[in-house]
Amino acid sequence: MVADPVLLQAVAELFPNGISRYAVGGLLVGLGTVLIYVGTGIPAGASTFLESTLSYVSDRSRFQRYVGSRDWRVVFTAGIVLGGLAFAATFQSGLVTSPLYEPGTTGQLYEVAGVTLWTTEIQPWRLFVGGVLVGIGTRIGKGCTSGHGVCGVGSASKTSLVGVATFLTVAIGTAQVVAALGVSP
Numbered sequence: 001m002v003a004d005p006v007l008l009q010a011v012a013e014l015f016p017n018g019i020s021r022y023a024v025g026g027l028l029v030g031l032g033t034v035l036i037y038v039g040t041g042i043p044a045g046a047s048t049f050l051e052s053t054l055s056y057v058s059d060r061s062r063f064q065r066y067v068g069s070r071d072w073r074v075v076f077t078a079g080i081v082l083g084g085l086a087f088a089a090t091f092q093s094g095l096v097t098s099p100l101y102e103p104g105t106t107g108q109l110y111e112v113a114g115v116t117l118w119t120t121e122i123q124p125w126r127l128f129v130g131g132v133l134v135g136i137g138t139r140i141g142k143g144c145t146s147g148h149g150v151c152g153v154g155s156a157s158k159t160s161l162v163g164v165a166t167f168l169t170v171a172i173g174t175a176q177v178v179a180a181l182g183v184s185p
Contacts, residue, residue, distance in 0.1 A: 021100040045147020047138040049073040092118040
């Protein structure tokens, strides 16, 4: 089989560190989604899981619809947070090595009392504003990219297909405008 050199060059530019890490991540996300759906009958989506935790502290009817399933949703949400912390403590710190990840490529490493820690180069106020905008977007879009992009597209939901196309268009456009303005972390 002869591969098109232009196509190979385009792929190499899109994935300068190879495609294997993305393939492994995609397989793990897909497996988790299937396990949640088979185990509960509910499509996985992070914004719904996070919203369900409010049913512990709010009596509003909007949140009370989650009471019957909130316990496993909290475990899912905790898994997202703890998984990120475990990754940072092992792979990002360089404690564990893998050909799929090169430590120190996504932030700065530093030592505190013999423990290697990691920090992002993004300013805290930008992380906060970005989080608020994502939260607003998940309310307006009636879900997040994990719910629409993984479960909705996988089930051929027209709403999710339009939502994902909108998410991607806005994200790509925003990234291009920000880059053109010379904004950096």
